[in-house]
Amino acid sequence: MKKEETYKWAGKQVRAQVKRHGDVVATLANTAAILKSRFPNYFWVGFYFLKDEHLILGPFQGPPACMKLTLEKGVCAAATNSGKTVLVPNVHEFPGHVACDSRSNSEIVVPLFDVNMRVRAVLDVDSELLEDFDAADAVGLEAISLLLQEIWEKKEK
Ligand code: SME
Numbered sequence: 001m002k003k004e005e006t007y008k009w010a011g012k013q014v015r016a017q018v019k020r021h022g023d024v025v026a027t028l029a030n031t032a033a034i035l036k037s038r039f040p041n042y043f044w045v046g047f048y049f050l051k052d053e054h055l056i057l058g059p060f061q062g063p064p065a066c067m068k069l070t071l072e073k074g075v076c077a078a079a080t081n082s083g084k085t086v087l088v089p090n091v092h093e094f095p096g097h098v099a100c101d102s103r104s105n106s107e108i109v110v111p112l113f114d115v116n117m118r119v120r121a122v123l124d125v126d127s128e129l130l131e132d133f134d135a136a137d138a139v140g141l142e143a144i145s146l147l148l149q150e151i152w153e154k155k156e157k
Contacts, residue, residue: 006140028047110141120152
């Protein structure tokens with residue numbers, strides 16, 4: 001199956017979770033599980049919540065990871081600060097990359113917005129291969145991020 005197709009199927013499963021949604025952590029935990037089971041090349045997939053100017057580890061699948069990241073450096077911080085997807089073909093060439101596990105070689109991070117377009121979390125995927133992610137992953141993961149937009153409780157603008 002081409003990965004565009006796989007993202008479509010994963011998206012359907014995530015949509016079903018969001019429909020049943022009652023709890024942010026539960027929905028994101030199943031989203032991480034859906035993605036990890038559909039993409040064998042994912043070494044680590046998970047979420048970091050934006051809380052009090054830091055990124056705090058949320059639901060994930062894979063080896064243990066850094067529990068708290070600052071907004072000053074790293075790929076997750078770059079995606080949070082810019083509100084844009086950050087695709088890193090070689091993490092060793094990304095200035096300030098935070099290595100939670102030395103086996104990661106490439107990475108993609110997609111911001112998650114609420115309905116007011118505030119960044120609430122990021123979706124982070126790592127691979128052991130170099131250059132493992134491309135525009136198709138960005139499109140697929142951004143679609144997943146959009147599906148998750150309605151899970152956050154509304155905040156005043
Ligand atoms: N590499 C990330 C840290 C999170 S781990 O990859 C799970 C970063 O540079 O922000």
